[in-house]
Amino acid sequence: MIHQYKNNGYNIVLDVNSGSVHVVDELVYDVIALLDAGDTAQTVTEKLEKKYPAEEIAEALEECEALKEAGVLFTEDIYEHAITDYKARKTVVKALCLHIAHDCNLACRYCFAEEGEYHGRRALMSYEVGKKALDFLIANSGSRRNLEVDFFGGEPLMNWQVVKDLVKYGREQEKLHDKNFRFTLTTNGVLLNDEIMEFCNKEMANVVLSIDGRREVHDFMRPFRKGAGSYDLILPKFKKFADSRNQQKYYVRGTFTHHNLDFSQDVLHLADEGFEQISVEPVVAPETEEYAIQKEDIPQILAEYDKLAAEMVKREKEGRGFTFFHYMIDLSGGPCVYKRLSGCGSGTEYLAVTPWGDLYPCHQFVGIDKYLMGNVDEGITKPEIVDEFKCCNVYTKEKCRNCFAKFYCSGGCAANSYNFHGTIQDAYDIGCELQRKRVECAIMIKAALADNE
Amino acid sequence: MKHIKTLNTKPLQNTLKKGGCGECQTSCQSACKTSCTVGNQTCENK
Numbered sequence: 001m002i003h004q005y006k007n008n009g010y011n012i013v014l015d016v017n018s019g020s021v022h023v024v025d026e027l028v029y030d031v032i033a034l035l036d037a038g039d040t041a042q043t044v045t046e047k048l049e050k051k052y053p054a055e056e057i058a059e060a061l062e063e064c065e066a067l068k069e070a071g072v073l074f075t076e077d078i079y080e081h082a083i084t085d086y087k088a089r090k091t092v093v094k095a096l097c098l099h100i101a102h103d104c105n106l107a108c109r110y111c112f113a114e115e116g117e118y119h120g121r122r123a124l125m126s127y128e129v130g131k132k133a134l135d136f137l138i139a140n141s142g143s144r145r146n147l148e149v150d151f152f153g154g155e156p157l158m159n160w161q162v163v164k165d166l167v168k169y170g171r172e173q174e175k176l177h178d179k180n181f182r183f184t185l186t187t188n189g190v191l192l193n194d195e196i197m198e199f200c201n202k203e204m205a206n207v208v209l210s211i212d213g214r215r216e217v218h219d220f221m222r223p224f225r226k227g228a229g230s231y232d233l234i235l236p237k238f239k240k241f242a243d244s245r246n247q248q249k250y251y252v253r254g255t256f257t258h259h260n261l262d263f264s265q266d267v268l269h270l271a272d273e274g275f276e277q278i279s280v281e282p283v284v285a286p287e288t289e290e291y292a293i294q295k296e297d298i299p300q301i302l303a304e305y306d307k308l309a310a311e312m313v314k315r316e317k318e319g320r321g322f323t324f325f326h327y328m329i330d331l332s333g334g335p336c337v338y339k340r341l342s343g344c345g346s347g348t349e350y351l352a353v354t355p356w357g358d359l360y361p362c363h364q365f366v367g368i369d370k371y372l373m374g375n376v377d378e379g380i381t382k383p384e385i386v387d388e389f390k391c392c393n394v395y396t397k398e399k400c401r402n403c404f405a406k407f408y409c410s411g412g413c414a415a416n417s418y419n420f421h422g423t424i425q426d427a428y429d430i431g432c433e434l435q436r437k438r439v440e441c442a443i444m445i446k447a448a449l450a451d452n453e
Numbered sequence: 454m455k456h457i458k459t460l461n462t463k464p465l466q467n468t469l470k471k472g473g474c475g476e477c478q479t480s481c482q483s484a485c486k487t488s489c490t491v492g493n494q495t496c497e498n499k
Contacts, residue, residue, distance in 0.1 A: 019465035028456040063454045071464050082469055095479035112487070144475055146497070148482045184482055208484050251484040279484040325484045328493040331461035335494050336468035339477055344489045350479045363486065407465065408492030416487070431488065439492070443460075450460055 002036045002074065003404035004029060007444040008310050010451075014443065016404050017079075020072035021331055023447045027052050031060045035074070080395050083341045091390060092142035095345065096133055097352040097363045100125045100163055101154040105190045107225045110255060110283045110291055112364060115225075116154030119367035123355035124159040130166040132376035133353045138177050140379070147174075148205075150184045152352075152363055157191035167203050184208065186253075188222070189234035197241050205249060209238045212254040213266020213280065221257060221291070239274060247276040251325060254280040257291035261300045264308040271315070271322045279325030282434055284416050293430055302437045309441035313448040329408070329442040343410040347373070347389025361389055364415030389414065392424050399427045405439045474498045 001016040011029040013022040024032070030051070034044045041061050048057050067073035102123045104116035116122065137147055149170065151163050163185070170181040182205040189209055200207055211234060212218040219229025242250055252275045256263035267280050282301070285292040293301070308324065315321050334340075344350065347361030354366055357376040365371040374381040394400035394411045412435065416428035476497040480490045 017465065019461065021460040023458045023460065025456045060456050063457050066454075067457065067459070071466065072459060075464070075466065078466060079469065092475070094475065095482055097481070146476050146478075148479055150482050152486075182478075182482075186486070206483065208486075253484050255487075281485060281488055284487050325493065326488075326490065328490075330495055332463055333496050335477060335491060335496055336471075336473060336498075337465050338468075338473035339475075339494065339496075340465075340491055344480045344491060346481070349475070350481060362481065409489045410491040411489070413487065413489045435488070446460055450458070 001077070001402075001404065002032060004032060004036075005440055007306065007440055008313070008448060010444055010447045012440075012443055012447055013073075014404060015067075015073050015075055016407065017075040017077045018072050019331070019334075019407060020067075020075075021443050021446065022067070022073070023450070027056055028060045028063065031057070031064060032073075035064060079337055079341060083338070083393060083395065090142075091348040091386065092144055093137055093140040093349060093351060094144045094146070095148040095150075095350040096137050097150045097152045097350070098125065098130060098133060098156075098166070099153060099352060099354050099363070099366065100130070100151045100156040100166075101159040102355050103158050104153060104155045104188070105158065105224070106155070106188050106222055106230055108188075108222045110221060110257060110285055110289075112284070113154060113366075118354070120354075125162060125353075125355040125357075127162050127165050127169075129353075129355065129357040129376060130162055131169055132357060134166065134170050134173060134181075136376050136379060138173060138179060141179065145178065146180050146182060148182045148184065150186060152186050155188050155190065156185055157187050157196065160191070160196065164199060167199075171203075182206075186210070188230070189237050190230060192234070192237045192241065197244055200241075201244055207241070207245070207250045208253045208279075209234075209241065209250060210254070211235065211238060211252050211270065212256070213260070213263065214269045217256075217260045217266055218254075220259065221255070235273065242275055242277070249277075251277045251279045253325075254278075255283050256280055257283040257285075258293055258297060259291055261297055262304060263301075264304045264311070267308055267324060268311065276322045277325075278322055281326065282431070284413075284419070284428070284431065286419070295430065298430065298433055301434060305434070305437045305441050309445055313445055316445075316449060326438045327442040327445055329439070329446065331443075331446055337407070340407045340410050341393055341395075343393060344413065346414050348386055361385065362415060364413070365418070368418075388424065397425055397427060399429075399432065403432070403436070405432075405436045408439045409435045468496075471498070 003014040184206040186208040215231045218231040352363040359374040373385040394406040414424040
């Protein structure tokens, strides 16, 4: 399977099954398109000889043949059987999203957690429940050593003492069981202070700091309950926090909506404020919401992604580059094919825990009764839910099978699929279009930076 | 090559042999929480 496209002056050919990326000239670009359509060397030559000299066409064909021989062009998909066996294995749990507080001190308009309440009641997780969650994780992690625990909410700083106590408990337990806890925290910053930053810098492998970009954009979507904006309160704290972590192991993380389709300006605003690790993602919401991304917004969003990618190349070459999470791609040592095909791990390796200890396939399923799969006292009581998630992959989804981006998004977000189609075996179409564009941009950036070498 | 520049040198199919240790980061623990970003993660078993 071949995907070829032009972006920012580069002709790019992605050999999907090998993950190989080739930057090619116009001639090879045309040759590969014809070969992919079933042409032979002879018919390719006949079709292109008016446009290019015959000896050049012969050279191009030879180069394509050499890549094919090397297993980096026109490769076959040899993964489907491997992944079927891999998925048949017994799964372990290696990551938990702890809903440490189902409560929030902001009232963000787009909150999928309904201001922290998740279709339920306000609640804080007790230390006892949190301890049981960590015990459950250790007991179900098999031979996995690296265990991930995200303190999530609502707003986890509203239950900070329990976060600290659980980190302490985890550090004791990891020694006893030869595990390595990687704690992370996602926060809106309202309650952030020096003590918390210092603790996080010692204990948290990553922190995710929620900020949407420009002041007016942020304050419109992320107000306090009484309506005032939160930007001025959190920005200086986030800057200090990012610097105290040496601009590493954190993300400022924003959401863009129908109201700021020019979101590249928000990304650049965050970069201009000095942040070097940035993630800004499209809101996912029912199309009836006024802020939801609509189908007709797609062309503008795609153009914004292009604009952002070109600007990032420019800044990188000027020595003032930054990381944009959705453009991160490691062409030489990314995840193995098993990881790429087994997806995000929701419902199998990754579970969410509510304040009262219920288990769900991920944070986005919390509160949906049919996906309640157990609790920290009894463990998994509905293994059929694990099986449903385990069997879901790019080969079981028709939309994914022929998509060039399938090895990058791994079939997409199960919760998005469920929310838009009522099943995890589908895909959220707008999300797919944006994902494909992001993969194209990420690869283009690599091509442009390689061009500099 | 005169017409083609290949950016990466390790084809994905090579990872079929030794991959699958499962130690790498769960994608939603990194930053996303609303998308799926498996391709962004790094391998812990290089």
